[in-house]
Amino acid sequence: MKICEIYQSIQGESTYAGMPCTFVRLSGCNLSCTYCDTQYALQEGTEHSVPEIIGKVKNLGTSLVEITGGEPLLQEETPLLCRKLLSNGHTVLVETNGSLNIALLPQDCIIIMDIKCPGSGCADSFYFDNISNLRQHDECKMVISGKDDFNWALQFTCDNSLHNRCTVIFSPNTKKVSPGELAGWILEANAPVRLGLQLHKIIWGENVRGV
Secondary structure, eight states: OEEEEEEEEEOOSSTTTTSEEEEEEEOOOSOOOTTOSOGGGGTOOEEOOHHHHHHHHHHHOOSEEEEESSOGGGSTTHHHHHHHHHHTTOEEEEEEOSSSOGGGSOTTSEEEEEOOOGGGTOGGGOOGGGGGGOOTTOEEEEEEOSHHHHHHHHHHHHHTTHHHHSEEEEEEOTTTOOHHHHHHHHHHHTOSSEEOOOHHHHHHOTTOSOO
């Protein structure tokens, strides 16, 4: 597998925010979002076997592990890596961009699936069969770059009953929308979603790797 980086930090997003977590960042992505903050993962990386990855995760010692990218589902050994981590007793989060089939992943993984709003430039990338494969322990995240994105995301959530399937999180693209502004829109609409902030950026700042 081509791995960009493996490191331990505080989980910065999702309902697991604030917990110690080991991140396994896979290289490569099939999308190019306007607000991407991990472009270095598109090319950087070195080859690791699954046992090597498992060994590095074990040495870091956290029970919570996130497989992220890039786009993890581009690499065919990702489901195997997830199964091995699960069998070792880890809680496994998989962050995916929603464009590829999540049914390939083990049922016990917790999927954190991005659904791309128009402001991302990739709103036509979503693989709609993924909706039927969401479970209550999964999460959907939408990054909001303006009021049009908010309205689109709320309509998408309601039309597809996402909030009845799993946790739905709206996060601000902070270069375009402030957390307070997004919070206000959520309150005004009484939207059935959670506000999500990138806790690691609040703690360590923008453009800091390995956190």
